[in-house]
Amino acid sequence: QKEVEQDPGPLSVPEGAIVSLNCTYSNSAFQYFMWYRQYSRKGPELLMYTYSSGNKEDGRFTAQVDKSSKYISLFIRDSQPSDSATYLCAMTTSGTYKYIFGTGTRLKVLA
Amino acid sequence: KAGVTQTPRYLIKTRGQQVTLSCSPISGHRSVSWYQQTPGQGLQFLFEYFSETQRNKGNFPGRFSGRQFSNSRSEMNVSTLELGDSALYLCASSLGDRVTDTQYFGPGTRLTVL
Numbered sequence: 001q002k003e004v005e006q007d008p009g010p011l012s013v014p015e016g017a018i019v020s021l022n023c024t025y026s027n028s029a030f031q032y033f034m035w036y037r038q039y040s041r042k043g044p045e046l047l048m049y050t051y052s053s054g055n056k057e058d059g060r061f062t063a064q065v066d067k068s069s070k071y072i073s074l075f076i077r078d079s080q081p082s083d084s085a086t087y088l089c090a091m092t093t094s095g096t097y098k099y100i101f102g103t104g105t106r107l108k109v110l111a
Numbered sequence: 112k113a114g115v116t117q118t119p120r121y122l123i124k125t126r127g128q129q130v131t132l133s134c135s136p137i138s139g140h141r142s143v144s145w146y147q148q149t150p151g152q153g154l155q156f157l158f159e160y161f162s163e164t165q166r167n168k169g170n171f172p173g174r175f176s177g178r179q180f181s182n183s184r185s186e187m188n189v190s191t192l193e194l195g196d197s198a199l200y201l202c203a204s205s206l207g208d209r210v211t212d213t214q215y216f217g218p219g220t221r222l223t224v225l
Contacts, residue, residue: 006153032210043115043201043216044154051211088154092210097142098167099214103153 003027006089006102015111019076023089023102026070030091030100033065035074038086038104047074047087079109113137115204115217123223129190132220134202136183142166142207143185144214145177148199160185161207189222197224 006023013019021035032051036044050056053067062075072091076083086104116135124130136143144167145157156169160179179185183204189196199221203214 041218043203043218045216046213049211090154094210096167097144097159097161097207097210098156098169099144100156101146101154103151 001026002103003100004089004091004102007105008103010106010108012108012110013079015079015081015109017079017109019079019083019107019109021074021076021087021089021105021107023072023091024070025072025091025100027091027093027100028067028070029093031094032092033063033072034090034099035061035063036088036090036101038088040085044088079107081109081111084108115202115215117200117202117217117220119220120218121221121223123225124192125225126192126194128192129188130192130222132187132189132200132202132222134185134187134204134217136185136202136204137215140204140206140215141183142205142212143179143183144203144205145185145187146201146203147171148201148219149197154201157187192224194224197222 034049035047038044048063056063060077064073088104089102090099092099142161144159159167177187199219201219203216205212205214
C-alpha cells in the first residue's frame with residue numbers, strides 16, 4: 001500500500017463547475033500538506049499548503065485537511081479551462097524535507 | 112529572477128550506460144531535491160541536498176547518487192541504467208530553512224533507456 005493514494009482520473013467537468021480533488025494517506029506523522037498543479041511538459045508548481053488540520057482558502061481554491069480521517073481535499077470553484085492540468089497532493093512530516101507525493105489527478109475543464 | 116533550470120532536457124541512453132543530470136537552482140536557494148516521475152508511480156523522492164550535504168534520502172538503489180556544489184548547483188548520476196529508469200527527472204529548489212519553504216520545480220529531464 002502506498003503512503004499516499006490519489007485517484008488518477010481523468011476527471012472531466014464543464015466550465016464553472018466546482019471540482020473536488022482528494023488524497024488519502026496512511027502515515028499519521030504527516031503534518032504539512034500541499035497541493036501542486038502540473039501542466040503538460042512543465043514541472044509542478046505549488047498552489048497551496050496547510051499545516052495540520054483545517055481549511056485554507058486562496059481565491060478560487062480551498063484546501064481542507066482532516067487528520068482524523070487521513071484525508072485531504074482541494075476544491076476549485078468556478079473552474080476554468082485554464083485549470084486543466086494534473087493536480088498532485090504532497091505531504092511531509094515535521095522536521096524533514098522528504099516530500100511524499102500522490103500520483104496526481106488529471107483534470108480537464110471543458111469550455 | 113531566473114527559475115530552476117535543468118540540462119539536458121532530453122536524453123536517450125542504452126541499458127548499462129550511466130548518465131549525469133544537472134540542476135541549477137534559483138539564486139539564493141540552498142536546497143535542491145530530486146524526484147523521479149513515472150506514469151505508474153508518480154513523483155518519487157530521490158534525495159535532497161542542502162549546503163553541499165545530503166540531508167534526506169528516498170528509497171532508491173545505490174545506482175542513484177547525487178552531489179551539490181558550493182554554488183548550490185546539483186548533479187544526479189544514475190549508473191548501470193535499466194529500462195525501468197526511463198522517467199522524467201525533476202529537481203526542485205527552495206531556501207531550505209523551513210519545511211514549508213516553497214519548492215520551485217524545473218521543467219525536468221526526460222530520460223529514455225533503450
